[in-house]
Amino acid sequence: MPVAGFVVNARREDLKAVVDKLQEIKGAEVHGTDDKGHIVLVLEGDSGEEMEKVAAGITRMDGVISLHLAYFHAEDEVEKIERGEIKPRFSFGRQHEKSCVL
Amino acid sequence: MAMTRRDFIKASAAASAALLVGINPGKAKTAQAATTQDVDKWVRGVCRFCGVGCRVELGLKDGRPVALRGVSGSKTNLGFLCMKGMLFHRIMYHPDRLKKPLYRERKDQPFKEISWEEALDIAAAKFAQAVKEHGPESVAYYGSGQCLTEETYIFQKVMRAGLRSNNVEGNPRLCMASAVGGYLTSFGADEPIGAYEDIEKAYCFFIIGSNMAEAHPVIFRRLMRRKLDKPQEVKVINADPRVSPTSRIADMHLQFTPGTDLALLNSMAYVIIEEKLYDEEFIKNYCKFKKPGKPVTDVGFEDYKAYLADYTPERTASLCGGNITAENIRQAARMFATSRGTMSFWCMGINQRIRGVWANNLIHNLHMLTGQLCKPGADSFSLTGQPNACGGVREGGGLCHILPGHRPVKIDKLRHQVEDLWGVPRGRIPKKPGYHTVAMFSAVNEGKIKAIWINCTSPAQSLPNCDKYRKGMAREDVFMVVTEIFPTKTTELANLVLPTAFHFEKTGVYGCTERRSQLTVKTVDAPGEAKPEVWIVREWALKLAEKLNDPVIKKCVEPFVGLDEDFDLPKAIWDEYTQKITAGRDNDLRGATYEVLMQMADGVQWPAPTKEHALKGGTYKKFVRGIDPLADKHAKDDKPYVFYGPAHKDAKLYFWLRPYKGAAEEPDSEYPFFLSTGRIIDHWHTTSMTGRIPELMRANPYAYVEINPKDAARLGIKPGDMVEVTTRRGKCVLPAKIYVGPMEGMVFVYWHDMHEDRMINRVTKDAFDPGSKEPEFKICACRISRVSGPKQLRPFIVQM
Numbered sequence: 001m002p003v004a005g006f007v008v009n010a011r012r013e014d015l016k017a018v019v020d021k022l023q024e025i026k027g028a029e030v031h032g033t034d035d036k037g038h039i040v041l042v043l044e045g046d047s048g049e050e051m052e053k054v055a056a057g058i059t060r061m062d063g064v065i066s067l068h069l070a071y072f073h074a075e076d077e078v079e080k081i082e083r084g085e086i087k088p089r090f091s092f093g094r095q096h097e098k099s100c101v102l
Numbered sequence: 103m104a105m106t107r108r109d110f111i112k113a114s115a116a117a118s119a120a121l122l123v124g125i126n127p128g129k130a131k132t133a134q135a136a137t138t139q140d141v142d143k144w145v146r147g148v149c150r151f152c153g154v155g156c157r158v159e160l161g162l163k164d165g166r167p168v169a170l171r172g173v174s175g176s177k178t179n180l181g182f183l184c185m186k187g188m189l190f191h192r193i194m195y196h197p198d199r200l201k202k203p204l205y206r207e208r209k210d211q212p213f214k215e216i217s218w219e220e221a222l223d224i225a226a227a228k229f230a231q232a233v234k235e236h237g238p239e240s241v242a243y244y245g246s247g248q249c250l251t252e253e254t255y256i257f258q259k260v261m262r263a264g265l266r267s268n269n270v271e272g273n274p275r276l277c278m279a280s281a282v283g284g285y286l287t288s289f290g291a292d293e294p295i296g297a298y299e300d301i302e303k304a305y306c307f308f309i310i311g312s313n314m315a316e317a318h319p320v321i322f323r324r325l326m327r328r329k330l331d332k333p334q335e336v337k338v339i340n341a342d343p344r345v346s347p348t349s350r351i352a353d354m355h356l357q358f359t360p361g362t363d364l365a366l367l368n369s370m371a372y373v374i375i376e377e378k379l380y381d382e383e384f385i386k387n388y389c390k391f392k393k394p395g396k397p398v399t400d401v402g403f404e405d406y407k408a409y410l411a412d413y414t415p416e417r418t419a420s421l422c423g424g425n426i427t428a429e430n431i432r433q434a435a436r437m438f439a440t441s442r443g444t445m446s447f448w449c450m451g452i453n454q455r456i457r458g459v460w461a462n463n464l465i466h467n468l469h470m471l472t473g474q475l476c477k478p479g480a481d482s483f484s485l486t487g488q489p490n491a492c493g494g495v496r497e498g499g500g501l502c503h504i505l506p507g508h509r510p511v512k513i514d515k516l517r518h519q520v521e522d523l524w525g526v527p528r529g530r531i532p533k534k535p536g537y538h539t540v541a542m543f544s545a546v547n548e549g550k551i552k553a554i555w556i557n558c559t560s561p562a563q564s565l566p567n568c569d570k571y572r573k574g575m576a577r578e579d580v581f582m583v584v585t586e587i588f589p590t591k592t593t594e595l596a597n598l599v600l601p602t603a604f605h606f607e608k609t610g611v612y613g614c615t616e617r618r619s620q621l622t623v624k625t626v627d628a629p630g631e632a633k634p635e636v637w638i639v640r641e642w643a644l645k646l647a648e649k650l651n652d653p654v655i656k657k658c659v660e661p662f663v664g665l666d667e668d669f670d671l672p673k674a675i676w677d678e679y680t681q682k683i684t685a686g687r688d689n690d691l692r693g694a695t696y697e698v699l700m701q702m703a704d705g706v707q708w709p710a711p712t713k714e715h716a717l718k719g720g721t722y723k724k725f726v727r728g729i730d731p732l733a734d735k736h737a738k739d740d741k742p743y744v745f746y747g748p749a750h751k752d753a754k755l756y757f758w759l760r761p762y763k764g765a766a767e768e769p770d771s772e773y774p775f776f777l778s779t780g781r782i783i784d785h786w787h788t789t790s791m792t793g794r795i796p797e798l799m800r801a802n803p804y805a806y807v808e809i810n811p812k813d814a815a816r817l818g819i820k821p822g823d824m825v826e827v828t829t830r831r832g833k834c835v836l837p838a839k840i841y842v843g844p845m846e847g848m849v850f851v852y853w854h855d856m857h858e859d860r861m862i863n864r865v866t867k868d869a870f871d872p873g874s875k876e877p878e879f880k881i882c883a884c885r886i887s888r889v890s891g892p893k894q895l896r897p898f899i900v901q902m
Contacts, residue, residue, distance in 0.1 A: 002188070003108070003111045003112050003115050004115060005114070005115030005117075005119035005171075006119055007119050007123055007182065009323070009326065009330075029112070029116070031120060031125075031127055032120055032125040032127060033125070034123060034124070034125050036123075036330065036331070037330070038123040038125060040116055040119045040125050040127065041119070042112050042115045042116050042119070048188050048189070048191070048192055049192075051188060052185055052188055055185055055188075065326060065350060065351070066315070066319065066322070066323055066326060067185075068182040068183060068319070068320070068323055069172070069182070069183040069184060069185060069187045069188065070118045070119035070122050070171060070172050070181060070182065070183065071114060071115040071118035071119060071169070071171040071172070072115075072169060072170045072171070072183075072187050072188050073111050073114070073140055073141075073169040074168060074188075074191050075163055075168035075169070077191065077192075078166060078168050078191050078195055081191070081192065081195040081196070081197070082195060087196075087197055087198075088192035088195075088196055
């Protein structure tokens with residue numbers, strides 16, 4: 001299960017609402033805020049792919065201006081990939097599509 | 103309570119993030135202990151996923167990369183990374199990585215695994231045969247802004263001096279050739295004058311033709327922070343036909359009809375002159391006015407003013423359409439001219455135009471007119487999409503018309519200089535530039551190119567109107583080698599696929615957008631038999647020399663024979679390039695040796711002619727005396743700035759009188775919409791949300807067509823409906839996203855989808871700028887129609 005540390009930039013006036021919303025996300029922990037609208041966020045996800053989706057969702061939240069990664073640790077996932085248990089998908093121009101009912 | 107290893111890792115994550123913004127990490131207070139336990143060690147490198155050049159550290163455990171982090175205080179990214187940082191382990195360990203050389207004699211056969219010895223022998227035999235039977239113009243190299251400088255440099259050396267072919271191109275032609283043309287013709291020197299650190303000193307940002315929030319998120323963060331810290335004093339103008347996430351921090355969004363940017367820029371100049379907001383002193387000291395034509399004629403300020411008379415804000419506003427009013431143009435011009443420091447940023451929206459060089463010139467004109475150059479917080483700054491388009495391709499000789507060290511190949515003196523420095527006979531490098539990208543793939547289509555080497559890029563997907571060029575690449579009489587880490591649309595058309603090492607699996611230098619060179623040293627082994635390109639080229643060249651019985655080819659790689667491919671080989675190539683080739687040039691990198699780059703965590707900005715200067719970080723701002731050692735060297739008077747760029751012997755900046763020019767293909771009754779496309783590396787940002795946060799489930803993971811709600815209502819298109827986008831070149835079928843992003847009369851599609859139905863470059867136009875030869879990806883005419891309701895779309899992955 002990867003772990004990531006992020007800095008979320010929220011609009012100052014929306015800081016509390018954004019923090020509340022972040023805390024609803026499974027595997028999310030808020031580790032501090034400041035009066036500039038910064039939020040220190042730690043996410044734990046089932047996979048890197050899963051975490052990307054969560055992160056992408058956060059960038060679309062009302063009141064969030066940006067989200068930046070500071071730290072990412074994925075040793076469990078590396079082991080799973082090495083053992084052939086998972087085959088990562090990543091949307092890096094090469095392959096980025098999966099079945100999806102709109 | 104004892105902390106588990108997992109708790110330690112989480113504490114490290116919190117501490118790393120907290121440190122970047124100076125927040126007390128609270129729950130993560132034990133992080134100090136944790137940082138030593140999350141990985142065995144951290145190694146330094148530069149991120150390779152865009153042109154920003156973020157400094158990163160890769161965390162190793164038991165010799166394997168398992169973590170990545172930013173480092174507080176890094177010069178480029180200040181420690182912040184974007185979401186692409188979460189990709190590295192999935193790429194490096196991906197089971198689809200190419201691990202063995204693959205070959206097939208005919209393209210309709212399956213690939214079979216072969217040895218490196220056989221592979222290099224075949225590659226050499228095919229290129230040698232082409233040269234013998236059809237001459238040097240029948241071979242070509244097509245590289246990438248993702249190659250290390252050492253790779254581009256050695257490839258082009260073997261092609262030009264070894265095989266006597268200037269058919270050396272690269273994908274930066276598709277994204278930044280117009281920026282090169284703009285800088286050279288306006289300032290006499292390629293690449294930005296300033297640097298990212300101007301952002302924190304700027305008071306006005308003019309962003310045109312760039313969605314930097316998504317394409318360059320880390321630079322955008324610096325800009326956003328500047329705006330948020332001084333919301334009243336700092337102004338942001340975003341000019342773009344599409345409202346994008348970049349517009350979120352803008353004070354003003356100028357939404358103009360695609361193709362009317364040149365008029366808008368001229369109109370801003372009109373206002374600046376009309377309201378006397380220009381910097382007379384700067385213009386008098388440093389600038390000339392040039393009227394294009396054959397020959398180019400020198401004119402004066404009054405001629406420039408008269409020339410702009412057509413661009414009154416009133417007239418221009420009606421031409422630009424969208425939401426633009428004359429008052430908007432006036433306001434934008436005032437903000438630009440009167441701020442204490444104005445920085446412009448642009449990217450493909452400006453460069454990928456039928457007159458991309460002109461558009462670049464007109465942005466530079468605004469900066470010259472207002473003296474918004476060289477002072478803190480002022481610069482005319484072109485953004486770059488790839489990590490080494492600047493360092494490798496622009497500086498290292500990776501385009502058909504330039505030799506390394508910013509030397510046009512057609513200038514005898516400069517070409518002979520390079521021949522002498524390489525120790526090859528004069529006349530060995532042809533004087534005539536080779537094929538530029540579109541011409542190169544047209545020559546492939548026509549069967550004029552018999553052997554082509556494609557390195558680390560996928561033209562079968564990324565060329566505009568790409569179906570046309572895929573036909574050529576599929577020809578059985580065109581031998582195609584592709585060096586890659588993964589199967590792509592282009593490897594599908596290859597005869598020979600050679601597996602290469604990825605980032606951190608080889609050693610070399612990337613030079614990012616702000617003239618900064620950073621070294622990444624090999625840390626982990628590449629999978630299977632994948633090899634660094636520098637080794638591949640050296641071994642290939644040695645075989646070529648034998649097959650063509652040509653000692654000059656051997657001479658090209660002789661200094662590198664026998665050197666260890668992981669470090670000594672790239673180091674020797676870098677040494678030759680920097681110590682010999684950049685000496686005395688504007689991108690002088692002699693001070694930036696591997697030894698220095700290993701000491702300098704943030705690398706070195708050129709010019710860096712000496713180690714002493716390089717060890718201070720190099721040159722933050724070109725042309726400024728006291729900062730740039732070359733400015734001091736070339737100074738002839740007491741003026742603070744010295745524009746010594748190699749293309750302007752008179753050391754002046756040039757205003758160009760460039761007219762408005764629309765798109766190559768404008769909408770008409772048959773194709774009534776503008777089609778624009780966008781490049782978004784971190785495409786996964788648009789992937790659908792998971793069930794855990796269902797309220798966030800919005801976008802979908804493949805390309806879609808963005809349609810303005812008014813157009814959608816008129817055509818009866820609903821969200822998710824399948825829509826056919828037809829141009830004169832073909833059609834794509836994509837799901838619709840109804841969105842106020844594009845203006846009315848315009849649709850927008852991201853171009854990364856590799857599915858045949860949604861690969862938008864199959865239908866974009868391959869018209870190109872006659873100056874820069876960069877295609878006008880951004881604009882063509884299309885019609886749209888609803889095909890059906892929402893459909894389930896199928897997975898698609900290129901397999902070999």
